[in-house]
Amino acid sequence: MNKQQPPFPQGTYLLFDNDCGICTTASHFFKRLLGSRIDLIPMHIPQVEQEGKRHLGESYWDSFHIVRGGQWTVEGSAILALAKLFPLGSLWSRVAAIGPVFYLLKKLLSTMQSRRKVECKLDLG
Secondary structure (H helix, E strand, O other): OOOOOOOOOOOEEEEEOOOOHHHHHHHHHHHHHHHHHOEEEEOOOHHHHHHHHHHHHHHHHHOOEEEEOOEEEEHHHHHHHHHHOOOOHHHHHHHHHOHHHHHHHHHHHHHHHHHHHHHHOOOOO
């Protein structure tokens, strides 16, 4: 990636921690489901990490991200952005935004993040 080319050309990207088994497995699962609707990018690529920290600071390492059209989403907003990528995405994102459903999805993400901290022995904060 040179200075003339943006780190994220047109497209939709799921950024994930490729040092984490659960993160990698979940990301590849979504790639299989979504096919060409999304591209996977490991968060550890230096240019990607630099761009992520420019947008999010140190919270870059807190969660997965969806980047679409230059817009970065993280945690709850990334869950909703991911839901929009599925067939009938508008419907799925509305369902995911319903209070109890959103709570459960964020709880699942939080559980994965806790497991990631243990599994990867990362100093995230």
